Amino acid sequence: MSWPTVPNTKVARVVGGATPKTDNPDFWDGRIDWATPKDLSDLGGILISSTPRKITDAGLRGCAAEVLPAGSVLFIKFDTKRSLRLEIFVRSSAA
Numbered sequence: 001m002s003w004p005t006v007p008n009t010k011v012a013r014v015v016g017g018a019t020p021k022t023d024n025p026d027f028w029d030g031r032i033d034w035a036t037p038k039d040l041s042d043l044g045g046i047l048i049s050s051t052p053r054k055i056t057d058a059g060l061r062g063c064a065a066e067v068l069p070a071g072s073v074l075f076i077k078f079d080t081k082r083s084l085r086l087e088i089f090v091r092s093s094a095a
Contacts (some may be wrong), residue, residue: 008089015068017086020059030056032067037076037084048074 008014020027033051040048060067073089 010092012073012089012092015066015072015088015090017088018064020055020063020065024059024062027056027059027062028053030054030059032056032060035074035086037086040074040076040086 022028032055033048034053034055035048035051036053039051055065059065068088068090071091075087075089077085077087079085
């Protein structure tokens, strides 16, 4: 059996991580789960059901982040400065 090779944009939308300002207490300790590269490294399995850090609605509005649907695939990559970045594949409605 062979799998076809297609651009990832044919099956998913690639979303980059965005972080609310960490020095603004109005943005943190809310109800919205906030995943980081460390959370992925610390996973005991393949699913994230909750995260240690959470943001508020104000934190969500205060940056380019978005709430992603269940089934999104999170992965870690190095950026050009060799820093860890979280990126996410969100299944395309056409897939």
